[in-house]
Amino acid sequence: MGEEKQHLFDRPENVTRLIRGLYVACGLLLIAGLVVPAHGHFPWEHAPEFFAAYGLVSCIVLVLAAKHILRRIVRRDEHYYD
Secondary structure: OOOOOOOHHHOHHHHHHHHHHHHHHHHHHHHHHHHOOOOOOOHHHHOOOHHHHHHHHHHHHHHHHHHHHHHHHHOOOOOOOO
């Protein structure tokens, strides 16, 4: 048969460009978070980069909850599909 079609992210240099672009976007958002004033309702919401840290902690909590709690709920017996 013929060669397989190469997709966009099959080439390592495209993956490197994507990762660098994401780093640049994250850096720009962090800088914008320092420059643009936040309109929070509570005093701790005015801390620098509070929302970035809040998002990181929330993501970690969701992953750990899925790993430990949801696993017990949706787990099936070893021979469930036999």
